[in-house]
Amino acid sequence: MIHYGEHEFPGQLFVVEGTDGSGKSTQLALLHQWLKAKGYPVFFSEWNSSPLVKDTTKRAKKRHLFTPTTFSLIHATDFADRTERDIIPPLKAGAIVLADRYIYTAFARDVARGCDRAWVRELYRFAVKPSVAFFFRAPLDVAIDRIVSARPQLKYYEAGLDMGWTDDEEESFKIFQGKILAEYDRMVDEFGLTMIDATRSIEKQQREVRRLVKQHMTKEAATTA
Amino acid sequence: MKQMTFYGTALPGIEPEPYHGKLIVIEGPDGVGRSTQIGHLRAWLESRGHAVLDTGMTRSVLAGGGIKEAKLGHTLGRLTMHLFYATDFADRLENEMLPALRAGFVVLTDRYIFSAIARAVVRGADPAWMRAIYGIALVPDAVFYLRIQNASELAERLVMSGRGFDYWESGRDMYLGEDFFDSFVAYQTRMLREFDQMTAEYGFQIIDASRPVQRVAADLRRSVARVLNRREQRAATKGKGKPTVMTLAQSASAHESDKAGQKGDGSV
Numbered sequence: 001m002i003h004y005g006e007h008e009f010p011g012q013l014f015v016v017e018g019t020d021g022s023g024k025s026t027q028l029a030l031l032h033q034w035l036k037a038k039g040y041p042v043f044f045s046e047w048n049s050s051p052l053v054k055d056t057t058k059r060a061k062k063r064h065l066f067t068p069t070t071f072s073l074i075h076a077t078d079f080a081d082r083t084e085r086d087i088i089p090p091l092k093a094g095a096i097v098l099a100d101r102y103i104y105t106a107f108a109r110d111v112a113r114g115c116d117r118a119w120v121r122e123l124y125r126f127a128v129k130p131s132v133a134f135f136f137r138a139p140l141d142v143a144i145d146r147i148v149s150a151r152p153q154l155k156y157y158e159a160g161l162d163m164g165w166t167d168d169e170e171e172s173f174k175i176f177q178g179k180i181l182a183e184y185d186r187m188v189d190e191f192g193l194t195m196i197d198a199t200r201s202i203e204k205q206q207r208e209v210r211r212l213v214k215q216h217m218t219k220e221a222a223t224t225a
Numbered sequence: 226m227k228q229m230t231f232y233g234t235a236l237p238g239i240e241p242e243p244y245h246g247k248l249i250v251i252e253g254p255d256g257v258g259r260s261t262q263i264g265h266l267r268a269w270l271e272s273r274g275h276a277v278l279d280t281g282m283t284r285s286v287l288a289g290g291g292i293k294e295a296k297l298g299h300t301l302g303r304l305t306m307h308l309f310y311a312t313d314f315a316d317r318l319e320n321e322m323l324p325a326l327r328a329g330f331v332v333l334t335d336r337y338i339f340s341a342i343a344r345a346v347v348r349g350a351d352p353a354w355m356r357a358i359y360g361i362a363l364v365p366d367a368v369f370y371l372r373i374q375n376a377s378e379l380a381e382r383l384v385m386s387g388r389g390f391d392y393w394e395s396g397r398d399m400y401l402g403e404d405f406f407d408s409f410v411a412y413q414t415r416m417l418r419e420f421d422q423m424t425a426e427y428g429f430q431i432i433d434a435s436r437p438v439q440r441v442a443a444d445l446r447r448s449v450a451r452v453l454n455r456r457e458q459r460a461a462t463k464g465k466g467k468p469t470v471m472t473l474a475q476s477a478s479a480h481e482s483d484k485a486g487q488k489g490d491g492s493v
Binding site (some may be wrong): 050051052053054056060065066067068069070073074076077080081084085111113114115116119122123125126148 | 233234236237238286287288290291294295298300301302303304307308309311312315316319320353354357358361362398
């Protein structure tokens with residue numbers, strides 16, 4: 001089997017991670033604009049978007065069919081399709097691939113739901129290692145405030161209501177996000193995530209992101225030259 | 226009552242509690258006659274008063290439809306296919322098989338993790354990776370492997386049955402031959418090799434499926450009756466951490482199971 005792992009494709013993969021409300025999608029969109037403006041070929045891929053799998057996921061979410069294990073497996077299936085379709089081919093073609101959420105999202109969520117840490121990591125062994133994985137870290141109360149004030153209705157799985165911790169939607173969401181954040185924190189060293197302080201201004205964060213991306217790309221360019 | 230034993234990492238949120246039912250797996254290649262045999266077995270079990278649940282690959286509420294649809298197109302990648310099957314399996318395990326076993330049903334499953342592993346491995350997946358993913362599987366009470374000598378015999382049956390050759394059953398995605406026949410034979414030969422390799426590892430009880438349907442059915446009935454009559458003799462193996470099936474493997478290897486099994490019956 002192919003273990004993409006540390007790939008040797010000409011392209012670059014940058015991913016953003018963080019809890020809901022950490023501002024990661026905003027940061028990725030800004031990075032995307034900047035790279036496009038600089039003339040790089042950029043390919044964007046987001047979580048849960050496989051055309052083969054997403055209908056199954058959507059239907060199962062609506063009908064509350066998931067257990068922690070099947071939730072984990074269907075997302076791995078979705079991710080596999082995206083790896084085979086959206087990630088490997090553009091990387092081979094030398095593009096910059098930007099991913100909103102990556103395997104770390106699965107590791108954090110699935111383990112928060114009670115899946116075995118080692119089992120989930122094994123499941124995703126086929127994934128390509130990103131050039132940089134940004135982890136936008138916002139303290140729990142900040143992230144929760146952003147979500148709760150922006151979205152009136154939390155979704156069932158998003159709030160972790162399937163776990164039966166509590167019937168209170170907002171309370172359940174807080175418990176779930178707390179567990180997720182704890183998992184992210186463990187992963188910083190394990191996977192060498194690049195932590196960005198998400199409480200700072202959007203502009204400051206973006207400046208740091210661009211600086212790191214640029215640095216990485218020039219370094220890569222220098223080594224391949 | 227038997228304690229639940231899993232091959233690897235147990236499912237989250239599932240206590241490995243004792244269960245009353247029996248999990249009986251019918252494995253074997255495409256076109257060997259598994260569903261015919263399961264039909265016979267089910268009728269026989271029900272006539273003897275057993276409640277039966279039958280299930281099989283791609284029949285899950287969650288992922289069955291999605292897999293079938295994906296297989297009709299031409300964009301289904303290998304990794305995606307392997308994991309889609311694993312999703313289907315987990316859904317059936319958690320929502321069909323385990324509840325039925327707890328309720329005392331005989332669960333007859335048309336294929337289990339073994340076909341899924343074999344299909345993935347012949348397509349280049351890492352065998353250890355597949356085994357780790359399917360570590361969530363419950364160790365069955367018995368695995369009957371309907372074995373046939375070679376792939377051309379399978380092809381013959383397929384033609385005789387009027388079913389004809391299927392794209393995936395012929396491994397057309399693997400570019401193994403010019404036409405469906407060549408491709409089918411090459412693909413199924415690899416599949417048979419995988420099944421044979423798993424026989425000892427997972428303690429398959431081999432049923433010679435080259436014989437007429439009724440003889441195979443009689444053989445299966447005898448073997449299943451033995452599983453149903455089995456007492457609590459394996460309570461002792463519980464907690465050792467080794468899959469129960471390993472002890473089965475020694476007692477039930479290959480063709481010996483027929484004769485040796487009858488002798489073994491008395492001593493059990």
